[in-house]
Every structure is written in structure tokens, then in C-alpha cells.
Amino acid sequence: MRILFASQAIDGHFNPMTGVAMRLKERGHDVRWYTGRVFAGKLQDLGIPLCPFKRAVEHRADNLFELYPERAKLKGPWAIGFDGEKIFASNISNFFEDLRELDEDFAFDVLVADSSMFIQRLVMHLMGTTVVSFVVIPNMESDPLVPPLFFGFLPARNPVERAWQGMAGIISDKVILRAASQSYRRQHAVYGQEVPKGGRLTDEPYRCSDAVIQTGTMSLDFPRRNNNPKVHYVGALLPYRLPGGTAGEPPPEGYASTIAVTQGTVDNADQDKLIRPALEALKDMEGALIMVATGGRGTEELRERYRQPHIQIRDYLDFGSLFETTDVFVTNGGFGGVQLALSKGVPLVVSGVNEGKNDVNARVEFAGMGINLRTDAPSPDKIRAAVRTILSDPSWRHRASQIRDHFAAQDPPGAAADVIEKARPDRAG
Template sequence: MASVLLCSTPFHGHIMPLTAVARYLVARGHRVRFLTGSNYRGAVEATGATFLPLPAEADYDDTDMDASFPDRVGRSGLDGVRWDASNIFLRPAAAQLRAVDEALAAEPVDAVLVESTFVAAALLLMRQKRPTVVYLGLSPLALPSVDTAPFGLGIQPLRGPLGPVRNRLLALFVEKVVLGPVQKEAEQIAKDLTGEQARGFFMNALARADAVVQFSVPSFEYPRRDLPSTVQYIGPVSRTTPSTRELPEWWPELEGSQPVVHLTQGTVANTNYDELIAPAMEALENEDVLVVVSTGGRPVSTLPKPLPANARAAEYLPHDRLLPLTDVFVSNGGYGGVHVALEHGVPLVVAGKTEDKAEVTARVAWAGVGINLKTNRPTPKQVRDAVRKVLADDRYRVASRRIGADIAASPGLAGLERVIEDLIRPSVVE
């Protein structure tokens, strides 16, 4: 069996999928140590993995980013992008790398598994003598390609000979202008910590990993003629499982004749209902639909009052029972939530542009599985028009079901285990 070191920045949206990875590998008999933030000790230890804390310089409370990074408040646009890249991702890299080195010195491993925002992995990959490194794709594939625009812009591929030209010009703009100062900082950090000159754009470091395991399926990802052989698609990590959660008393209403619209802002970006839930409930209150709202763990009492007559709400809802009855899934475009909808063949309306959501929502439109509202704060009219269109046009559901079939056929975490074992097979003791 293998010994692995799993590394993640302390982001809830990254930790939770990785706890599924840890739980699976531990159950399969592998030795798993999990390096991440102190807030997630309990979640890590519940998987059976050994928790390793990040140093204080690389740890923070992701539930209140304004308190963790007070200088971040009020920043937007290019200034906000540069500040986040420098302060949230780059500057913790030295402490991250120190923690990785300490973990490797204490106990050798067969492979280091990292998610893409754990920047210390890029420094680890610069070393001539290093362990096997596997990137875990918890967001849309960020590998550079002649066929895709730079990651983060939310721009779909452009067909024809102009596509590669456009993509190269955009890449130069991002690398030299948008993130030029951050690139210089990354180069200096790399030189200080490794003694080596950084190669290429710092955001493209995952291309040098021994494997990139993408938690999606090819039909929900842009085609790339230059896709490296190191990339493996295994489908989403978390699959819908039978739920024992008690059903709300209004549940039988889902079996009625009205179309069901499931509305959520997920479990992380759900503190401000004015972004999506409030305008969506207003948009649909006079429509002939049943609106089912999940607050993602917040008390239902925090929702705007009074609820529309056609709205029902709960903190959490069992997707295994809800989604087969759902006609449209309205969300802010979280990667995990979108894949849950696709797994069940449910078409989407998405509204999100922060973090990686611009890339997720762009792929929703590109794959034909839903409508991208291209904003963090849609108007009620935008939501209403989009839901009406998705309900009226069966092509969205057909496309979603096609990708759902691909997800059902994908190997999941067994595929990740095979990748790890194939990479380290000479040293694996059966």
C-alpha cells in the first residue's frame, strides 16, 4: 500500500472534496497524512487520516476572509486579483514548503497530493530530487493550451485560426500586465527558496506534475489538442449517496404537477442572500413553479421574510431524493454543486464570477447544459427569463443527461488510486 501526503490551503471548498479522497484512501489501506489549516483538524481526523497543521503564516480562517486579511477589504478589479494572488496564495508558499519538508523528513512518502492553490507544490516541482507529485483538479482544468484563453477570464474557446492567436495575446496580457508584478514576486520567492530560476508563468506550474487528476469528465471540459498525457479525468469525487436525513414536512408537494426549481448559494458563499437567493425568489414568486431553497447550513430563519407562497426551504436537502424531482438547478456556479446537478441530468441557471466560478459558469454555457447569467448579482428579470427558457427548451436537459451518463461511467476515486499506484508501483509494497 502507498503512503501519501495530502496538502491543501484552508479553503472549505477544497478541504471537503479532499476529505472524501482521504477517507477513500484510508479505507483502502493506504497511509494518509493531511496537511492543512487548524480549523479542519476534526474533519481530517474523521476520515482516519493523520492531521498535520500548517504553520501560522500559512493558516487562516476562511469563514471570515475580511478578518483574516483586513487589507483585502474594498479591493476589486485588477487590484483585487493581484492582491489575492500575492497575499493569499504566494506569500504562504514559504511556510507551506517548510511544512512539507518537515513532513517528508519525519516520514517518507510515495506521493504528494496537492490542490492547485497550494503554491508550495510549484516550488517542490523545481527540485531535481523530489517525491512524486499529483495535482488534484478541484476546479476547471487550468492547464495552458493553444486552444483556451488564460484561466480565470471565463472566456470560452474560439474556433478557427483566430482562436490560438487570441489566446496567446490574452495570455501575454495576463502574464505581463494583469499579473506581471505578481509574476516577478513569484520568481523572487522561487529563487530565494530553491536557488533556481523559475520557469514560465507561476500559474502554469501544474503542467510539470507527474499527474493531473481532474475531478470532472471530458464532456464538461474544453477540448485541447495539446492536452498532456499526464491528465486523467476520473469524474467528480463526491457522488450522490442514499440519505437518511429527515425530510421536511412539505416534501410531498414535490410530487405535484408544478416544475421544481432548486435554488442554493452552496455552503460557502451563502452569507449574502441578496446575491442570488433573494432576487431568484422574487423572480419566481408569480411563476407556476415550486421553488425549493437550501440555505447550505444557515438557519432557515435567516432567509428574507416572508417567503413567497410558492417557496419551501430547509438548511440541507437530500440530493439523492431531491434532484430526480428537480427541473432546474439555480446556483452561484460552485464546481461541486454543478457536478451534482449534472450527475442527475438536471439543467442549470448559474450566476457567479468570483473565485473559479467564472470558469465553471462559462463551461455550463459552452456544454449547453444551462444558462450563464455572467454576474454575481442577477436581477429578478434575468433569473426569471433564464428559468423560463430552460424549462421551455429540452436541449438543456438532454445535454445535462449526456454529461450525467459520462459521470456515471467515470471511475471516481478508484481512478485516482490507480493513477497513484501506477506512478509509484516499483516502490509499493503489496
Template sequence: MAPRPHQPVPDRSSTMTKVITAAPPLHGHTGPILAVTADLVRRGHEVVFVGGSRFARTVEAMGARFVALPTDADFDDRDLNAAFAGRAEAPAGPARVGYDLMHVFTDPMPGQYRALRELLAEFPAEVVIADTAFLGAQALTMALPKGGRPVVISVNAGAPSLPSVDTAPFGFALPPMPGEQGRARNAALNAEAEALGAPLALYAAEIFARAGVAWPDGSFVGILATSSDHYLQLSVPGFEYPRSDAPASFQLIGALPSPGGDDAELPAWWADVTRGDRPVVVVTQGTAANDDLSELIVPTMQALAGRDDLLVVAATARPDGPDLLVGAVGELPGNARAGSYLPFERLLPHADLLVTNGGYGGVHTALRHGVPLVVAGGSEDKPEVAARVQWSGTGIDLRTGTPGAAEIAAAVAKVLDDPAYRERAGELAVTLAEYRPLDTIAGLVDGRHPQARQ
């Protein structure tokens, strides 16, 4: 099925639908589902959000009912190493990813599933909309036939793990290779990935069995990508790899807008950003992988310290970020500014380049504003995101999560000096503007049928 842009769907909120929205208690997975929740409330639907206890006030402020996950499925993602014993000992890379898939995402499934079943007993929702990492919703589709459960819609806010004959497996961070040679490479790598993932599939089968749910045969990532009635990917053609064998449930729906930040307190130096007298380079490590600013923000500051023709803005996404940065580099270079929480919807329209560790949502926010990228992705799905940036022509993949200052300086110079990167990012901005993801989701809610399409 060839994805296509979606026109706005008329607001049919006069027919109220009972909807459950759900996400694991991780900020990057919860944020998009909260955006969907707020939109459905605005359209007049009755919505209950199931998720981490620290998001209760946010949910209630938007007019939805909040239900906390049970203690065996709730945790504070701001310190995952404290929440999950042994995680700190797992080396960054494949070992850490494997640990997280087993313990951060799969272990909480029985509690998630139990919470959904208990809620459905007193709130007979017609639709469940969940982040793809909320495995309790996947369990619902495996345990009950379509006629005996709500429609289940998965929303994926990260790089898709959907296997394909046209792509290398998720985790290899390899762009597509055309022709028969590419398909042969993909077949070999897919077989290798399935063998490597067999212990994870066995582990998932054991955890699902504890909840009374039978895990089907197949790879872990393949099953999770195909078990929902709808698998909605928050991206567009041109950035996501083509998959000729994608199931009918798979749909690219565009990127969700990030919070506008119109009421955010701006730093005293904000006029330096808006003055427009020199190119603006923004650097960030996102909201999750920013414990150690020396991974990307510090070397970027060092790399560009001598570039008085640039303004370098560090978005640290933590309240103590500017102080930590000063402690790491001494006095900030004259061309540098540092902030805690900077509203990207207000910052990126003035940016000429984003240096980032490759969060999927942050990269799409940059592309919505036509901003090219330099990406240093080393954890979670970030290497996959970085590979897509380079494949799409919108920036450079540094192929490491801890680049040196010289690597960053060269990449920044190349992207700023070659207008092709900016032009390609602008083309994707036009494509992204043609999609209406919230309207697409609302259309499926209004349809209330597993095969409903716009």
C-alpha cells in the same frame, strides 16, 4: 492525449503505500482532498493529511493522521477578510482575484513547503497528493529531482488554468472559438494575459525564493498547471474545453461524489420535495460566497414568487440562512422553502433545475444527476464555470454575479421549457458515470511512478 473513461482498479491495498495528502485551509479545496484521503485509508494505505487546523477532527475520524499547517500558512476561510488585511478593499472582479492569488494562495507557500519537508523527514511518503492551490507541493517538484522526492499528484477541483492554443486564457470566461480565427484570438489573448500576469509571476518568484526554491520562467498559471507529475482535473470531456496541446500529465478523471448526507436531519417540509407534483427549482450560493444572500437567492425567490406551478428550494448552506432570507424578503412566497444545510445527493435527484453562482463542484454534482443549470458567476473561477455551462449546452450563463429578478425569471423559464438543456445534462450524467476518479487516483498510488497510467 485524448482522455477516456476509466474502469475500476482492483484494490491492491495489501501493498501499503505511505501517502501525504494536503490542501490549503479553504473548504472548497479541502473537501475533495479529504474524499481522496478517506478512500486511500479504506484501501489500506498509511495516510497523513496536512491542512487547516479546523479540519483535524474530520481527518482523524476517517482514520488518517492529521498534521496542522504552521501558523503562517493556516487561517480560517470562513472570514477571509479578517484573515487577510486589505482584502476587503480589493474590488470584486480581477482586483480581488489578483489579491487572492498573491496573498491567500502564494503567501502561505513557504509554510506549506516547510511543513512537507519536515513531515517527509520522519514519514518518507512515496506519494504526495495535493490540491493544485497547495503551492508547497509545487515547490517540492521545483526543488527536488524526480528520483529524490515523492511522486506529486495535483488534483484540481476548480476550472483549469492550463493555457492552450485552443482556448482563451483562464479568467477571460470565453468559450472556444473554432478554426484559425479562434487560434489567432487565443494567441493574442494569451500574450495579453501573460503580460498582465507578469507582476504575479515576479511576486511568486520572490515568495518561492524565500523558501529556497527557484521559480522557473513562464506564466504563473502555466507553471502551476505543468509542474506536477500528474495534473488530475475533476471533470469530463463535454464539459471541459478540448486542449490539443495538453501535457501528458494532464488528465480528466471525472467528478468526485459529494457526501451522501444519509444521516442528515431533513426539514419538516421535505415531503414537498419528494411528492413530485410540480417541478423543483433549487437555488444556492454555495458554501463560500453566501455572505450576502441578496446576490442570488433573494432575487431568485422574488423572480419565481408568482410561479405556483414550481417549488423553489433555497439551500442557504449556513445555519442562520432561513432566518436571514425571511428577514430579506419578508414572509417566504407560498411556493418557496428554505433550508440550512441540505444534502445535495438527496435533493438533486428530485430537482428539475439548479440556479447557482457556479461553484465547480456543485455544478458537477448537478450534472451527475442530469440537472440543467442557470448560473450567475461573478467571483473566483465562477465566470469560467458559467461559460462552460453555456458552452456545454447544459444551461444558461447570466454573465453576472448579481442578476436581477427579471433576468432570472426569463432564464429559468427558458431552461424548463426547452428539453434540450435537460437532455444535454442527461448526456453528461452518463459520461460522468463512466469515470471512477477515486480508482484512477488509487491506481497512480499503486504505481508509485511519475509515468504510471491505468
């Protein structure tokens, strides 16, 4: 088959898809990738041809504030609403025109689309192409039992909470996502595509796909009343590692415990949110090795300030190897990092709000896999207390090891590749 992967030019969207693409390539399929030029080197290393954006704006983790300076002033749901319109919805027509042109030279049989590109309806209805959506965040599809997105809610436990969450859902639809939804409908109207009323913008990838690859496991999701048969939970989809690739400098040995810390690769410009408070919280824990990944920001400055030998501060860490010996992971809640940690049985301390991280962290809390600090900028005291709670209570590690077994029971790239190979168009719906 001729298979085209399509993703945002953002690491957290691109990287989880690479292992699946390589598995399909190994199975003999002709695999190519539509994304930004920022990934040209990575795709060359993987031997996958790049079909670069032409009309589409290349939104990257390192240029969002340059493209949209006003974004830095927004927080929580308002930041998500801004991203929904500017970063995601605004590019839909550009993506689609690029894909139609690309199809003339590479008539792909299946499009494996990053769900956040929101191109599924146009590709299925106007190109007649099989579409498999790839979801790199928790399941976005609305359900009566699942709280509305962007607020970090746990499932409602009583009528009062259900009523409150119902109101929040209306705010999400009518206020936070209003501009993005209007843009989505306008762009589809240009192509004569009427978007049905009811449901939410974030339901569209689930409505308009032949199959949906959902990263993670059902044990890391909220209970649902309606289980969409198109949705396939495949486990932790991790970046593909080339054979013989370096694992980086190994961590020092001889410590009683290891604590890993990161603020992710996007929302890491203001290190006062998590990295600095975490370092202040943990700098006196001399029996513990503190491994910090900065994402390439302010590394040398932090090293000058925190010279303690048990603190190691690096631009990036090979978390896949590090988590083999990690006891606690302190993170702002990127879904990829959360899955990787739990796939190794590592309990978490989570703290983050933007980019939907509060919804990830709510799932960590609900599953009993970590302590959710429920803030964007926790104090050192709260971080220290949470880390000590996990280190002193073996039940946290026990619960994390249980979900590790769920992850270990799956071959994520193989399971996802199977979904793509078996996808069949169903035009009747």
C-alpha cells in the same frame, strides 16, 4: 504506501479530496492529511490523522474578509489577482517548511497536493518526493485553443476574438497575476530554484507533478490542441459520506418541478447578488418547489421575508439527494456543485464572476448544459426567464442527461486512487 494529502483549509478544496483519501485508506495505505485545524473534526470522523498547519496561514471561507478587509471592495479579475497573491502565493514557503518538518516524522512516499498550494516544484526538486496534483477547478493549463483564465471567455471563433483573447492573456499574466507570479519566483529563488520563463503561474502544477488528477470530464472542458498525458479526468469527485450518515430533512413532495438555488460557501455575504434576486424571480411560481441553501448566512431573515409554502430556505442542503428530483439548478458556478448537478442530469442557470466562476460558467454554456447569465448580480427578470426557458424546453434536460452518462461511466474515487498508486517520479524533466 505512506500518502500525505495536502489542501487549503477551504471546503471547496478539501471536500472533493475526501472520497479519494478514504478509498486509498480502504486499500490499506497509510493516509494522513496536512491542512488547517478547521477540518480536525471531519478528519477525526474519517479516521485520518491531521497534520495541522504550523507556519502557514489558515485561510478559510469564513475568515477571508477578516484577514483581508480590503478584499470586499475588489471584483472580477482584480479580486482574483488579490487572492492569487495573498491567499495562494504568500503561503508557499510556509507550506514547504511545514512539509519538510512533517516528513521527518512521517516520511511520505507520495504527496497528493491541492494544485492551488503551488508547492509542487519545491517538493519534487528539493525533497525528491512523488507529487500528484489535485485540481478541483477546471483545467488551468494554458493551451492555444483555450481562452485565458479569469475572463469567462468562450473559445475564440475568429481572428478578431483570438487577437482580443491574446491581449487579455497578456493582461492576465502581466497585470492580474503579476504580484502572485513575482512572489512565487521570489520564494523559489530563496531555495535556489529557478522558475523557467514562459508559460503561466497556473501551469506550474501541470509542469511539476508526476500526475494530475483533474476533476470533471473532458466533455465539460474546452477543446485543446495539446493534451498533457499527465492529466487524468476522473469525473465528479464528491465529499465522502460516512455510512449511515443523515441526508438531512427531505424536501416536501407534490410539486410539478423543483428548483434548487445557492450562492455557494465563499462569495455569499452579499445575498443581493443571487439569492435575493432568485427568490424574487421565483416566489410566484407556486407550482414549483424552491429549495434554497444560504451557506449559513441570513437564513432566518430570508425565511421571515419569504413565507410562501413552496419556498424552503435552509442553511445547507444535501444536494446529492436533492438533485435526484431537481429540474433546474440556479448557482453562482462553484465547480463542485456544477459537477454534482450534471452528474445527476440537472441543467443549470449560472451567474457568477469571482473565484474564477465565470470560467466555470463559460464551460457550462459551451457544453450546452445551462444558461449563462454572464453577470455577478442578475436581475429577477433574467433569472425567471432563464428558469422558464429550461423548464419549457426538454432539450436542456436531454443534453444534461448525456453528460450525466459520461459521469456515470466513471468511478471517480477509484480512478483517482489508481492514478496515485501508479504515479512514478520522473526526475529527467
